[in-house]
Every structure is written in C-alpha cells, then in structure tokens.
Amino acid sequence: xxxxxxxxxxxxxxxxxxxxxxxxxxxxxxxxxxxxxxxxxxxxxxxxxxxxxxxxxxxxxxxxxxxxxxxxxxxxxxxxxxxxxxxxxxxxxxxxxxxxxxxxxxxxxxxxxxxxxxxxxxxxxxxxxxxxxxxxxxxxxxxxxxxxxxxxxxxxxxxxxxxxxxxxxxxxxxxxxxxxxxxxxxxxxxxxxxxxxxxxxxxxxxxxxxxxxxxxxxxxxxxxxxxxxxxxxxxxxxxxxxxxxxxxxxxxxxxxxxxxxxxxxxxxxx
Amino acid sequence: xxxxxxxxxxxxxxxxxxxxxxxxxxxxxxxxxxxxxxxxxxxxxxxxxxxxxxxxxxxxxxxxxxxxxxxxxxxxxxxxxxxxxxxxxxxxxxxxxxxxxxxxxxxxxxxxxxxxxxxxxxxxxxxxxxxxxxxxxxxxxxxxxxxxxxxxxxxxxxxxxxxxxxxxxxxxxxxxxxxxxxxxxxxxxxxxxxxxxxxxxxxxxxxxxxxxxxxxxxxxxxxxxxxxxxxxxxxxxxxxxxxxxxxxxxxxxxxxxxxxxxxxxx
Amino acid sequence: xxxxxxxxxxxxxxxxxxxxxxxxxxxxxxxxxxxxxxxxxxxxxxxxxxxxxxxxxxxxxxxxxxxxxxxxxxxxxxxxxxxxxxxxxxxxxxxxxxxxxxxxxxxxxxxxxxxxxxxxxxxxxxxxxxxxxxxxxxxxxxxxxxxxxxxxxxxxxxxxxxxxxxxxxxxxxx
Numbered sequence: 224x225x226x227x228x229x230x231x232x233x234x235x236x237x238x239x240x241x242x243x244x245x246x247x248x249x250x251x252x253x254x255x256x257x258x259x260x261x262x263x264x265x266x267x268x269x270x271x272x273x274x275x276x277x278x279x280x281x282x283x284x285x286x287x288x289x290x291x292x293x294x295x296x297x298x299x300x301x302x303x304x305x306x307x308x309x310x311x312x313x314x315x316x317x318x319x320x321x322x323x324x325x326x327x328x329x330x331x332x333x334x335x336x337x338x339x340x341x342x343x344x345x346x347x348x349x350x351x352x353x354x355x356x357x358x359x360x361x362x363x364x365x366x367x368x369x370x371x372x373x374x375x376x377x378x379x380x381x382x383x384x385x386x387x388x389x390x391x392x393x394x395x396x397x398x399x400x401x402x403x404x405x406x407x408x409x410x411x412x413x414x415x416x417x418x419x420x421x422x423x424x425x426x427x428x429x430x431x432x433x434x435x436x437x438x439x440x441x442x443x444x445x446x447x448x449x450x451x452x453x454x455x456x457x458x459x460x461x462x463x464x465x466x467x468x469x470x471x472x473x474x475x476x477x478x479x480x481x482x483x484x485x486x487x488x489x490x491x492x493x
Numbered sequence: 494x495x496x497x498x499x500x501x502x503x504x505x506x507x508x509x510x511x512x513x514x515x516x517x518x519x520x521x522x523x524x525x526x527x528x529x530x531x532x533x534x535x536x537x538x539x540x541x542x543x544x545x546x547x548x549x550x551x552x553x554x555x556x557x558x559x560x561x562x563x564x565x566x567x568x569x570x571x572x573x574x575x576x577x578x579x580x581x582x583x584x585x586x587x588x589x590x591x592x593x594x595x596x597x598x599x600x601x602x603x604x605x606x607x608x609x610x611x612x613x614x615x616x617x618x619x620x621x622x623x624x625x626x627x628x629x630x631x632x633x634x635x636x637x638x639x640x641x642x643x644x645x646x647x648x649x650x651x652x653x654x655x656x657x658x659x660x661x662x663x664x665x666x667x668x669x670x671x672x673x674x675x676x677x678x679x680x681x682x683x684x685x686x687x688x689x690x691x692x693x694x695x696x697x698x699x700x701x702x703x704x705x706x707x708x709x710x711x712x713x714x715x716x717x718x719x720x721x722x723x724x725x726x727x728x729x730x731x732x733x734x735x736x737x738x739x740x741x742x743x744x745x746x747x748x749x750x751x752x753x754x755x756x757x758x759x
Numbered sequence: 760x761x762x763x764x765x766x767x768x769x770x771x772x773x774x775x776x777x778x779x780x781x782x783x784x785x786x787x788x789x790x791x792x793x794x795x796x797x798x799x800x801x802x803x804x805x806x807x808x809x810x811x812x813x814x815x816x817x818x819x820x821x822x823x824x825x826x827x828x829x830x831x832x833x834x835x836x837x838x839x840x841x842x843x844x845x846x847x848x849x850x851x852x853x854x855x856x857x858x859x860x861x862x863x864x865x866x867x868x869x870x871x872x873x874x875x876x877x878x879x880x881x882x883x884x885x886x887x888x889x890x891x892x893x894x895x896x897x898x899x900x901x902x903x904x905x906x907x908x909x910x911x912x913x914x915x916x917x918x919x920x921x922x923x924x925x926x927x928x929x930x931x932x933x
Contacts, residue, residue, distance in 0.1 A: 241790050249882040256495050259830050265787040278785050281806050289814040292772045294638050296818040310597045364595025371559045372612035373584040487559050496900045503921045621819030622835040625812045692904055
C-alpha cells in the first residue's frame with residue numbers, strides 16, 4: 224500500500240510536520256532523515272507567523288550574544304600533523320636532523336678522505352632523540368593523559384615512530400647520497416636501533432633504553448672507529464642481513480609488548 | 494543523522510557496581526601504596542579523602558587503568574581487568590584528570606580538548622560540538638581560543654576537567670580537580686559534579702573537605718592504602734565529636750574515624 | 760551558495776553569512792526541536808545556545824571532514840537539548856499525546872513520502888514508547904545515556920525498549 228520513497232517530500236506532509244500534527248510514523252521517519260540532507264525541502268518548510276515570531280525573538284538574543292569573533296579556522300594539516308607527532312617530540316626530532324647535518328658537514332670537510340664516514344657512525348643513534356622524546360614523561364607534558372587514553376598502545380607507538388622515521392630517513396638518505404656511502408648501511412642499522420629502543424623500552428623504559436643503546440654504540444663502535452680510523456666491522460655490508468633480522472625481531476617484540484605503552488612506568492613514580 | 498546502533502550498545506548492563514575492587518594492591522615505585530582495598534562505587538559523586546600518602550592518587554591511577562594492580566581483583570564497568578585486559582573499549586567510557594597534568598603551551602584550550610577528544614577516539618563529527626559544550630560547561634567559553642600558557646592555574650584545571658568530560662564518560666576520575674579554583678568557581682564545579690553524578694560514577698579525590706560535604710553523595714576515606722570508612726557525608730560528620738580536631742563537622746568526623754582506624758591497626 | 764560554503768564564511772567572521780545561515784536552517788531546526796520538547800522556553804534556549812555554538816565553533820566544522828552542515832547542526836542541537844533536559848528536568852514530548860489523538864486512520868496522501876514497504880509497515884506498528892527510543896538512538900544519533908536523559912527514563916529501560924523495538928521490527932518484516 225505504501226509507495227516507495229519519493230525523491231522529495233510532499234507539501235501536505237511538510238505542512239503537517241511544521242504544524243506539529245501527527246504524521247504516520249514511517250512518513251515522519253523518512254521525512255526527518257530526508258530534511259537533514261535536503262536544503263530544498265528545508266526551504267519549502269512553510270514558516271507560519273507564530274514560528275516566524277519565535278525565530279525572530281531568538282535571533283535578537285543570538286545576535287546580541289554573538290560578540291567577538293568565531294574560533295579561528297585551524298589548518299586541517301596542522302591538526303593532522305599533531306596527531307602524528309606531539310609538539311614536544313618535534314623539537315628533539317630536529318636535533319636528530321641537526322646531528323645528521325653536522326655529520327655530513329664534517330665528512331664533507333674531511334680533507335684526508337681516510338676517516339670513517341661520520342654519517343654512517345651517527346646514523347643509528349640520530350633518531351633515538353626523537354623516539355625517546357615521544358615516550359618520556361619529563362619531555363612530553365601530556366604523557367599521563369596520553370597513556371591513559373584509548374588510543375594509547377600500539378597505535379600511538381606506530382604513529383610517533385613513523386613520524387620519526389618520516390623525518391630521519393630522508394635526512395639520512397640525503398646525507399648518504401651527499402657523502403657517497405651505501406644507503407643500505409646508512410638506513411638499516413638506523414631502523415634496527417629505532418625498533419631496538421622501543422623493544423628494550425618495553426622492559427626498562429624508552430628513555431633509559433635510548434641512553435643505554437646510545438652509549439653502547441658510542442663506546443663500542445663510534446669511539447673505536449674514530450680511534451683506529453677504520454669503520455667498525457659492524458657497519459660492513461656483510462652485516463646487513465643481521466641488521467635486517469634485528470629490525471624484524473625488535474619490531475616483533477615491540478608489537479607483542481605494546482601493552483606496556485598503556486601504563487605509566489612504575490619506576491618513574493614518586 | 495541516521496546512525497547504526499550496534500547490538501553491544503544495547504546489551505543489558507550486567508554489573509551492579511561501576512567500580513568493584515576486592516583486596517586491591519597497587520604498587521607505586523617500591524611501596525605498596527594501595528594495600529588490600531575493598532571498594533564498591535555506583536552512580537553518584539564519591540569523595541575520596543585521606544591524608545597525604547594514603548594512596549589516593551595510586552588508587553585513582555589504578556582505576557584509570559594507568560597502573561596495573563599487583564594483586565586483588567578490579568572490575569570496572571563490568572569488565573574484570575585480568576591479566577591481559579582489552580582497554581580500548583573501556584577507556585572510551587572513561588574520563589580522567591591526573592593531579593599534575595601537562596599541556597603543550599602553544600595549544601589553545603580548544604585545541605587541547607580537541608586533541609584529547611582525538612586521543613579518546615571520539616567520532617570526528619561529534620568532536621567540535623562536544624568540545625564547545627564542555628568548554629562552556631567549565632566556564633572557559635571566552636578563553637577557548639587563548640593559548641594554554643596564558644591561563645591561570647584555576648583555568649588550566651578547568652580545561653583539564655573539560656577534557657575529562659568531553660566524551661560523556663560513564664566513569665569519571667578526578668584527582669584534586671579544585672586546586673586553584675576560587676570559591677565561586679568551586680561552587681559552579683560542585684553543580685557540574687552533581688549533574689554528572691546523575692548518570693555516571695564520579696570519584697573525586699580531594700583534600701578540601703568542604704567540597705566533599707557539599708557535592709558528594711558518598712565519602713570514601715582511605716589511609717595507608719586501606720579503606721577506613723565508606724558512607725554518606727552525614728554519617729562521617731556523625732562520627733565526630735566536639736573534642737575532635739576540625740573546623741566543621743565533617744573534618745571532626747574525618748579525624749575521629751582516622752584516629753580510630755589507626756588505633757585499631759596498631 | 761550551499762550551506763557548507765556558508766558555514767565556512769561564518770567561520771571567518773562573516774555576520775551576514777551567519778544571519779543567512781540562521782534564516783535557512785532555523786525553521787527546520789526549530790520545528791524538529793519543538794517536536795521533541797513541549798516547553799517553548801526551553802526550545803528557544805536550546806536554539807539560541809546551538810546557534811551561538813555555531814558562531815563560536817563554525818571553524819571547527821570547517822576543519823573536520825565533510826558531511827552536511829545541517830547534519831552537523833543537528834548533532835550540536837540534539838546534545839544541547841539533552842543538556843537542557845538534564846539541567847531542568849524532563850518534560851514530556853508533545854508527540855505522544857498528539858499521536859494518540861490522530862489514531863491509525865491516516866490520510867492516504869500522507870503515505871506518499873514514506874519509508875519503503877516492509878520497513879515502513881514495521882515502523883508503523885511499533886508502540887509509541889519503542890518508537891521514541893528508536894528515534895532518539897537511530898534518527899537523532901544519541902547515545903543510550905543521552906537518550907535516557909532526553910526521555911527521562913533509566914538507561915536500562917532505554918536498552919530494553921530498543922531491543923524490543925528491534926525484535927518487533929524484525930518480526931514485522933518476516
């Protein structure tokens with residue numbers, strides 16, 4: 224008996240709707256759903272004198288109260304950016320880039336050409352500042368609020384890590400190209416250290432993990448390499464498969480233990 | 494807006510208490526800050542009172558699922574938090590204001606609450622309306638677009654309250670929410686609390702006894718990680734006598750109950 | 760200019776655009792609100808609060824993803840209505856009484872704009888209290904908590920009625 228939905232509302236249904244009269248339930252349902260999306264039919268709503276008066280009264284109150292300017296339109300890009308890397312992390316990320324740039328500068332200026340590539344030596348630890356900054360309570364003022372939220376955990380970890388990598392990888396790649404070193408040797412250990420900091424961070428806290436790994440690398444690789452002016456064996460191309468394995472393993476550990484990122488590290492509490 | 498209503502949303506509420514803790518133990522650093530606490534909280538505004546170091550913040554953090562209990566059982570909104578709880582769904586119904594909460598100084602109040610709404614996984618189209626509503630509810634409407642670093646302590650705390658309620662939570666945990674608020678603001682806050690308590694379970698940790706007396710339907714008194722007393726403000730006041738320390742009946746009751754508990758504990 | 764573009768102009772502080780937006784959308788919004796709220800004062804307050812929120816927050820609408828301006832306007836207004844009910848106490852909606860008066864013998868021409876076939880018939884057979892709950896949840900997009908505040912019934916009752924409504928709809932359509 225009831226026909227299929229017409230494209231637009233009938234006049235008498237609209238009139239009954241405005242008058243506040245009863246309309247069959249299915250008609251009212253369809254009408255309200257339709258009106259929300261159809262400006263034409265909204266325009267067809269007959270404004271009766273009492274309704275017009277009502278609207279006019281409310282308008283005077285609105286225009287009196289609507290002082291000042293509306294909220295400024297925030298760029299959608301900026302808001303999206305903040306969901307990837309909070310402002311407190313960006314600064315430390317920048318340090319990582321500066322460290323890379325400094326390494327490039329030193330390598331390029333190195334007249335002898337015998338010194339081991341500083342870019343390769345620095346690449347693994349350059350992103351650690353950005354990674355640690357995302358998860359350190361002292362650095363991130365909103366740490367407790369973020370950790371308590373539904374989005375805490377793997378999603379937030381991935382987002383903030385991607386933010387670090389999106390900045391560091393092109394920077395390191397560019398550095399590698401400029402100083403003419405193997406890009407793979409530049410980037411894979413970097414990924415391994417990033418994942419490794421997170422993985423170790425699930426056990427001892429990300430800041431501590433970053434410090435431990437950073438110091439270990441400096442002591443075990445950077446200092447000997449600079450002292451002997453020979454690049455450490457760990458950075459030889461032959462070692463790449465092992466670095467790759469390290470990335471996978473550390474990544475797996477991080478994902479499996481990502482629940483840790485939904486709680487406060489109890490060791491930091493007073 | 495026509496929307497799909499999931500069957501889970503309509504599932505009958507199987508829990509009697511919003512918060513149910515039995516023998517709860519929570520570690521803070523090396524101390525067992527909450528040590529064998531039994532708690533039952535339902536709808537309404539519950540005031541959490543206790544001396545410094547009583548474990549109030551630790552308890553609130555455990556309820557906010559930010560700290561894992563070391564022992565005992567904790568059931569929140571009908572979900573027992575066992576070994577590997579699924580926290581995302583539960584946390585969407587949670588509101589939490591930590592005692593020291595931070596903010597990015599360059600964020601405006603609106604951006605701060607919006608960022609929190611995003612962290613709470615609110616549906617994007619609901620966010621602008623909800624943010625505006627809660628900013629108005631805490632009385633920050635005229636400062637909504639000012640940077641957080643320009644706000645006074647009381648205003649910052651109100652912004653914190655706004656982010657806690659933006660998702661219309663079923664369980665609201667507020668740790669010292671009235672710090673820095675002037676008396677008028679505290680009055681407004683109490684009205685807000687009462688409104689919220691009608692449909693949610695609200696736990697307010699405070700050292701300001703008058704706040705508790707005025708806004709709470711139920712008082713939870715803790716000391717050294719254990720429950721001392723749970724009852725209405727009137728019952729707490731009745732426990733005190735003329736020779737107990739305190740400026741008002743509730744304070745006297747508080748001192749009396751605390752004293753009795755400590756005497757028994759020794 | 761469509762409503763969405765108009766809202767973007769409002770976001771930039773264009774008061775004439777704001778007035779135009781009000782002119783275009785307030786009749787519809789006012790009627791929809793009045794059909795849920797018997798109290799004219801309250802409806803006026805909600806309408807006022809909604810548009811003030813629009814004035815202050817139009818920029819936020821402009822920054823979020825698409826959707827219709829009217830749809831967004833309704834999400835703001837519906838929540839304001841729920842808040843108003845929470846503050847002032849529930850008032851019974853007029854539709855229930857009016858519905859009873861009209862009875863089942865509706866004019867044939869009114870059936871022209873209806874929900875297609877089976878669903879429409881199923882809806883028509885729903886008891887009013889079930890229909891109310893379904894309308895609040897599905898059509899108005901409110902949560903169980905908000906529906907409970909709007910209709911002045913406990914959350915458990917909202918859920919029970921919604922489940923019964925679903926069941927009734929399913930049965931009516933088989």
